[in-house]
Amino acid sequence: MMISIFEWLEPIIQINHNLVLENKVKFMLQNITQNTINISSNVHIVDLYATTPTKFQCIKTKKLLNNISTTICLHEIKRDKYVSGAYGDSISIWEEKQVTRILQLLIRHPHLHLIDIGANIGTYTMYAASLGRFVLAIDCFAPNIIRLRRSIQLMNLFNQVVLIQNAIFNHSGQSLRLSIDTRNIGGQRIHLLNTHSYKYNLSTKNPYIVKTITFNEVLPILNAYGIRSALMKIDIEG
Template structure:
């Protein structure tokens, strides 16, 4: 064999070695950012919650929100405003979304800091992030849509509130650990998805989600010795699952205040009746969410606001906070 042939062989062996080394490295954690979107979002701790230490590879915009009560602001990571005008567009342009409701939450937490917060249908996390940033000790963000989850995780990291927030990648449903498909609900609201039908497991599809019952959160509540919490729930006509699957939690801890989207579910009597009965027998009063006054109309179909407050009768003073 000539020297020339030997050099050629050595050259090829060298290139093969580099190729094999590169393949090995990319199969290990030395290059975590090559994980695709689906696998990275499925990175959870042993309790099936999102690992808040994992750095998201996706590139998206994060903005500072509006200063509320001249004191409190936070960070929210948004979608493309051209595709998500209803939520991200408003936050980018005005620094806030659902300002009246968010401000109500901020007023409560700024006065009663011992309260936990459970945000069901967190979307991109504006309620979650305000609550965490103003010092709420325990924030549970329940969100099933992966692009939203990634944005909430990034915002949590930017605000350095990892110790306060539990991010649960699940959809509230009447059964635990089944898989559901999502369907688009509002054209200009990317994060607004409705539950569709039960399907087979598919981890590579962001429109296939895993479910949780509300009472499944009880171990987390007990672990943190939570005694009181307020709830915000906005899950596109699935709000009744809070009542169907949450009796143990409502019996165990004090939940004086619930913000619930109402405009859509009130048109579905079997769901709306169930919700009204659940809260009425527990001594909650429905309050107009715009003026924080009791609803005077008996027929819930005539409640005109997008949202309703369910407030325990001994806690109506929460509407008087300034």
Template sequence: MHWYERGITMTMVCILCEILLSPQQPPNNDDDILLLPRKHRRLPQRKLSNILDLKKPKHLRLLNLQQPIQNMTKFDCVHTKTKPPFPICVYEASKDKYISGALLSGGIWEPYITEVFQRALSKYPESTLIDIGANIGYYSLLAVHMHRSVIAIEPQWDNIQRLHKGAQLSGSLDRIELLHNALSNTHENVSLTDNLDNQGGIQVKPIQMGIHARDKTQVETIIMDDLLQIADFTQAIIKIDIEGYECKAMAEAKKFLDKIYVPYIFMEWKQMFTARNEQDSPCPMVAMETLAKYLTSRGYVPHEARTGFLLNPQLASSAWRIGDLYWRHKSASRLQADF
């Protein structure tokens, strides 16, 4: 070995020693996570089975559906009469008179909206469903059986158990990301109300010391933009039914809508409209008007969900006495059910 070769070798050894012996510094930002690139760190858990992800999503209570259901209560599961049919786990009709009652008696929930919803999914086969207020998983599991991926967000633990079991029975665990969170416009802990005969009517309430602090179930909220931490898709269809909290849930969605193309947003409107003048309403008239103006500014047009009837966004807080609607992006086609 020549003298200059020995010099180069010694220099390389010294550099290597300096690297190995120097103290490890914590990452300065979230791009400095060892050797795991950003595009892999934030994929859903089904894509990370063999990757050590050192950057866990903040605020998101992402459940591992491969694990057994914790503290599972006894409940029945039935098969729907939708096309395609799928297993779903329900309450007794006396405890959940609307959704479970309809599934137990007729095998389908909201047939006209179901039809329109399926048409939306069929038009965008690459889309992921964002199911906000997933309840026992009717729309999530229907989407899964149409071979779509789903992010389901549900705060109520009894509902989560049933959705989890339904996903297991469907053999579709790799298609569902289930979050035990509520959606709002800020990060906080909130409480859930009780509803003895309508599990779909449970509402989110701010925690008040002495009233909700000890005797109510609490859950952490996330904002819509948080979902980008686990988004590995570029198209999504949103379904949101959270009992009058919809305006809060959509208030922090700018980054999400900037990055993800959303042709349709299915939304319950009735609860917001009914409670708009109440003193403690989470979505008063001004918030409803702000929501309508914001979505309109982003190119969305409102339609009544079943008929596809075009709505005037200027009347959102004063005249929309409808149960459900969908916001259609101007680039997407109009939907309606067959009567």
């Protein structure tokens, strides 16, 4: 199920902090990474500077609104026929109409940033960050995470994005299994019929075991960055 919130012109996050100046952003990221602010230990903030395997295709995307382009790293189309399959020789992108609408709102309202829940390979995240906005991007699936991290590295957007590798859930700290769809790698959903708790380790080679957090646990990150207003895009399987 996709829930896209495009029409919220009023702030959806209200935190009593001033916007962080550009030259303070990297310092704040270091504070967050070092867990010197009050962030739950269940929240996994991805190291954007870590070495990323490059055995996948990364492309320069189509320009939207005449001049906004970015880089996206793709899955094999046979495994991701919908999202990665939507990119064709820089003439199309995934959900172009919706992404364009988000960019129009961000341009019209310069105080807005983006919260991208279910970021997948990062279409919304990368376009918004390339526009110069802060993005809090959340995805639980490791193959998506490494592709999005590589896109961030190629575009030098380290100071624009905080990337979280967790599943948003109504309980925090649970290790749950994702379903598998061999032709739609972005179509996983959390198995709720089996209450068995799986062993979770960030170094595990099984990307279908994910750790849960609640949305409230990422609010200190927005607080640290001084984010007072944001659009929220939600695209998760229900």
